Amino acid sequence: MEIPKTIRIIPRLDVKGPNVIKGVHLECLRVVGDPQDLATRYYREGADELIYMDIVASLYGRNNLLDIVEKASDNIFIPLTVGGGIRSLEDIKKILRSGADKVAINTYAVKNSDFITQAAKAFGAQCIVGSIEAKRVGNDKWEAYTDNGRVETGLDAVAWAKKLEELGVGELLITSIDQEGTTRGYDVDLIKKIAPHVSVPVIACGGAGGPEDMVEVIKNGYADAVSAAHIFHYNKYSIQSVKEVLRENSIPVRIAD
Amino acid sequence: MKKIHIIDYGYGNLFGLKKALAYAGADVSVSEHPEDMSGADALILPGVGAFGDGMAEFKKRGFEDAVLDAAKAGKPLLGICLGMQFLFEKSYEFGEHAGLGIIPGEVKKFSVPQEPFCKIPHIGWSALVPPEGDDNFKGPLLSEIKPKSQAYFVHSYAGYPENSVDVIANTWYCKSSIPAVVAKGSAYGVQFHPEKSGKTGITILKNFISLT
Numbered sequence: 001m002e003i004p005k006t007i008r009i010i011p012r013l014d015v016k017g018p019n020v021i022k023g024v025h026l027e028c029l030r031v032v033g034d035p036q037d038l039a040t041r042y043y044r045e046g047a048d049e050l051i052y053m054d055i056v057a058s059l060y061g062r063n064n065l066l067d068i069v070e071k072a073s074d075n076i077f078i079p080l081t082v083g084g085g086i087r088s089l090e091d092i093k094k095i096l097r098s099g100a101d102k103v104a105i106n107t108y109a110v111k112n113s114d115f116i117t118q119a120a121k122a123f124g125a126q127c128i129v130g131s132i133e134a135k136r137v138g139n140d141k142w143e144a145y146t147d148n149g150r151v152e153t154g155l156d157a158v159a160w161a162k163k164l165e166e167l168g169v170g171e172l173l174i175t176s177i178d179q180e181g182t183t184r185g186y187d188v189d190l191i192k193k194i195a196p197h198v199s200v201p202v203i204a205c206g207g208a209g210g211p212e213d214m215v216e217v218i219k220n221g222y223a224d225a226v227s228a229a230h231i232f233h234y235n236k237y238s239i240q241s242v243k244e245v246l247r248e249n250s251i252p253v254r255i256a257d
Numbered sequence: 258m259k260k261i262h263i264i265d266y267g268y269g270n271l272f273g274l275k276k277a278l279a280y281a282g283a284d285v286s287v288s289e290h291p292e293d294m295s296g297a298d299a300l301i302l303p304g305v306g307a308f309g310d311g312m313a314e315f316k317k318r319g320f321e322d323a324v325l326d327a328a329k330a331g332k333p334l335l336g337i338c339l340g341m342q343f344l345f346e347k348s349y350e351f352g353e354h355a356g357l358g359i360i361p362g363e364v365k366k367f368s369v370p371q372e373p374f375c376k377i378p379h380i381g382w383s384a385l386v387p388p389e390g391d392d393n394f395k396g397p398l399l400s401e402i403k404p405k406s407q408a409y410f411v412h413s414y415a416g417y418p419e420n421s422v423d424v425i426a427n428t429w430y431c432k433s434s435i436p437a438v439v440a441k442g443s444a445y446g447v448q449f450h451p452e453k454s455g456k457t458g459i460t461i462l463k464n465f466i467s468l469t
Binding site for chain 1: 270272273276277280305306370372373374375376377378379380381382383403406407409411430431432450452453454455456457458459
């Protein structure tokens, strides 16, 4: 089918303290580099947005991510999404004041689903990204997890995605815990179960090993946007080279000027 | 340095906008009080959210007359996203609401085909194209912007000028043509977020600053 809009490429920076880190299945974390250096490189290469995830915030409280975002927003002029440990409207206000445009909410949405509706009302739905960490628990069945894949919720991930849409999120970020950090490709089945069945854009995350994996999750999973960390952090591909492959596969992308 | 004033009526995240304007070379001020905008060389009317609620708050804070007077006096004005929609006569978002009426026309929900990828809100990057029949953009706001440059949009409604001459650029999303840049006199409106549209957006902000 002809894709009637541009698909966004979104590098994801998992941040712990002053560093960008990366793991496998959201565990075994290793330091990758400096957030500002990476973010600046991705912006120059033509990233369409950036996602910052405060990887330990849910567990140990907030760190200095706001300083990192504030610095980024001085010279990086694309949408910035910040997630991790958001528990109040005040938290969201602080994050937006640092220069972020959207917040991604997972754990606290599960604990208190009214919070999503309140947040969307206070800041606009476009500002609230529903984040789901999904683990495959059977054939065509996924469970939603929180706290970076550590805590099970008992929620069916696909049903939870639709519920988040109802509650008022403006976008969904769907991370496959099984695929995350493996570079073995996205969980296309999972994305396909959600993206064409909700009215809000879906960002596929977890497992990208190369541009071909993105082509697959876009063409077969109908992802509206794709996020990746490993392949960009370790310089396996530049944003540009990924976009060239997508273009060759008739997927419209933005070529930055 | 040109003084660019951002009108803060409580709707919208102004921090990114402030930083982008500073980067583009402006002396930026932000205020919730209409009297603070009198010393500015140009005004920015930002905004996200629903038209009716936003406009009610905008009026409550006494901005309506102040902005209309400034526009009449020829002070450059740039409406962004919801702020662009405010420039029109009327919006049909959750009922019927009057706008500022600076640009004849209406704000309506746009329609997209029922198929994968065609979501509302329209969130993402879309190309700016000159109105049909033109090869390049007219007017100073898009000076040096190449046709098909992309900008970042987040919206479910769009402003449609009554007079096609008020449209400076359109965009295409899911087979729907949407006005992206409108202008009338010294008033300009952009449906996208120039502060989040990379180099293209910064160039547009620079162009706006040099209008003064």
